[in-house]
Amino acid sequence: MDPKLTYLLHSNCAPTVTQTLEIRRLLESSEVSQLRDLAVHPDELPGLLRYLRGTLSLIRTFPAELLSQVFIFCRDNSHALRYSTIDPREAPMILGHVCRHWRSVAYSTPRLWDTVSLSNFASPDLPLDPSIVHDILAHSRDLPLELSLAYEMKPESLSDAFAYFDTLWASHERLRTLTLNLSNTKSNILPCGKVFHVLSSIDIKINYPYSETLDNWENMHYATLSDTLEGFSSAPALRSLRLEADFTPEDILIPTLPWSQLTHLELFTHAEYNLGRDIIIECPALEEVALGYYFGPGAELPLHTHYLRTLSLDMFGEGPDVVLLAFVLPRLESLTLRTEVPVHAMSALVALYERSRFSLVHLELGMDLPPEDVGLLLRIFCSLRTLSISGGHSITNRHFTLFNIPSRPIRHPRLQSLTIGLLTFDLDGAVVAEMAETLAPGAARIDAPFPALRELRLPRAAPEHMRPVFSEDVEARLETLRATGFLDDSIESW
Structure with a gap:
């Protein structure tokens, strides 16, 4: 075998263009007679070919x-x-x-x-x-x-x-x-x-x-x-x-x-x-x-x-x-x-x-x-x-109905992100979904109460026994808002 190819096997140097062509020819050869130039024992041939294949790795060409x-x-x-x-x-x-x-x-x-x-x-x-x-x-x-x-x-x-x-x-x-x-x-x-x-x-x-009961620490x-x-x-x-x-x-x-x-x-x-x-x-x-x-x-x-x-x-x-x-x-x-x-x-x-x-x-x-x-x-x-408002387990349905009152709507022209949580098992899913849909951005709603709002986070409680379970209809409504990127109600522990 070419001594230069032997050198490649014992270093991390990248092969030249000529050496690359020679190595590819050896790897693509299907006739044993064409591999006799390698002058190795047949049992060592698979390992040698594997090492030759490694010399073509792109990492060797990295500056x-x-x-x-x-x-x-x-x-x-x-x-x-x-x-x-x-x-x-x-x-x-x-x-x-x-x-x-x-x-x-x-x-x-x-x-x-x-x-x-x-x-x-x-x-x-x-x-x-x-x-x-x-x-x-x-x-x-x-x-x-x-x-x-x-x-x-x-x-x-x-x-x-x-x-x-x-x-x-x-x-x-x-x-x-x-x-x-x-x-x-x-x-x-x-x-x-x-x-x-x-x-x-x-x-x-x-x-x-x-x-501090250890004697070694008494005078420390x-x-x-x-x-x-x-x-x-x-x-x-x-x-x-x-x-x-x-x-x-x-x-x-x-x-x-x-x-x-x-x-x-x-x-x-x-x-x-x-x-x-x-x-x-x-x-x-x-x-x-x-x-x-x-x-x-x-x-x-x-x-x-x-x-x-x-x-x-x-x-x-x-x-x-x-x-x-x-x-x-x-x-x-x-x-x-x-x-x-x-x-x-x-x-x-x-x-x-x-x-x-x-x-x-x-x-x-x-x-x-x-x-x-x-x-x-x-x-x-x-x-x-x-x-962001987090009251532990004190968030109630009234916190969400607050945004659903048509006669006295809350308006805020600049608010971009609102977080209310944690959501727990005693919440009404329909009330939560209605609040989220009310705040969702809409291009055609020039009278939107929160025109700048782009993110609503309603994190759910991490413990499974405290986590809210909503109906399929409510989850479908919430999934629509999740898909737009507006709603994030993932599980979170505070």
């Missing part, structure tokens, strides 16, 4: 630049971004195990390694070897890094954990985004005294252990939110901060953190409203805020957030009215409010809408809202583009 883009696509669609980049069963690690050419292209593509996810949660059998992490960081060259770390300290691996974290923080100058999910973690494994020149986003979640100092934030005092590019903890935090308003730079803030901790209020006061440039698990009275001072466009509140306690009345938001565009105690919610919402200079266009309410309040909301909030 290295195009192959690297395919590798990046594989990385972005693998489980590695959610679990562990060092998993040999997922991209990018598995790409280097195919052949020498693929390994060379993979290791020469820095963008393939600039997003790193490391965890000992989902893959406890995969050791977090500092040398492997060092190699991964080296492959990314000088690109900014997006690092996601989920780590649980174990008594038997404390020394390995310290070496592992030292390897990570050696690249602190290149960190652009950092996600930390820490459990049972000592504070001294976190970065201290480092300068994060390009760090723009931090997402921190800390869980305290449920049991667990990481706190303030301990963690102290490590990021030198971050001139920091713009986004998210904090989540399953405990009541200590005073996290440390003076060394650059609060005034933040434009995006999320706080999900068991803390009183006053703590969130004080933090917001220190962040005059905020554009997006999400507060969760806040409770108790407060709001002695008004919150003048002149640049805030998006506000999300997940409230427990004395109701949202106290908090809503504290905000002065002249540029508010999107509001999400979830609460179990909607005391005076509508009056507070109306007051907030007036203070926002009628700029609100996206509203999502997760609360028990009576049909009368829904009608009032649609009549007053004239600037809305999207509206």
Whole structure:
């Protein structure tokens, strides 16, 4: 056999035009006499022909630049971004195990390694070897890094954990985004005294252990939110901060953190409203805020957030009215409010809408809202583009008949998307179908109550025993609206 063809069998090089014609001739040959030139044992002939057929694969003709883009696509669609980049069963690690050419292209593509996810949660059998992490960081060259770390300290691996974290923080100058999910973690494994020149986003979640009975943990100092934030005092590019903890935090308003730079803030901790209020006061440039698990009275001072466009509140306690009345938001565009105690919610919402200079266009309410309040909301909030109302299992037939009253129809000229749910077993299917048909867009209906509406979402409850069962006639009417793309009543759990 031609030595050049033998070379192709041991490499990933693409055959030339002449070699391609020769290989196709051999593969299409039906006479054994024509294959004698291959000089192989008859038993080895099928395997050899299979390898020759592989040399014609189009992947061999891919330029290295195009192959690297395919590798990046594989990385972005693998489980590695959610679990562990060092998993040999997922991209990018598995790409280097195919052949020498693929390994060379993979290791020469820095963008393939600039997003790193490391965890000992989902893959406890995969050791977090500092040398492997060092190699991964080296492959990314000088690109900014997006690092996601989920780590649980174990008594038997404390020394390995310290070496592992030292390897990570050696690249602190290149960190652009950092996600930390820490459990049972000592504070001294976190970065201290480092300068994060390009760090723009931090997402921190800390869980305290449920049991502290082990003798190995008796003298352990667990990481706190303030301990963690102290490590990021030198971050001139920091713009986004998210904090989540399953405990009541200590005073996290440390003076060394650059609060005034933040434009995006999320706080999900068991803390009183006053703590969130004080933090917001220190962040005059905020554009997006999400507060969760806040409770108790407060709001002695008004919150003048002149640049805030998006506000999300997940409230427990004395109701949202106290908090809503504290905000002065002249540029508010999107509001999400979830609460179990909607005391005076509508009056507070109306007051907030007036203070926002009628700029609100996206509203999502997760609360028990009576049909009368829904009608009032649609009549007053004239600037809305999207509206979502989810009251758990409190959505009744009256919420749908509200749209079917011909004598006093509700009209809204700008609303484009409406969501009402969840649909449960005690709803009348005919009422739901009539409401959906009333709101469906029609080119000939110049007097349509919702002329701009293009999407109606009526999600059904996920538990089968709670899911509504409509008649065949109702389902046929709804299917007509589904086919147009106007109605979405798929199963959803909230």
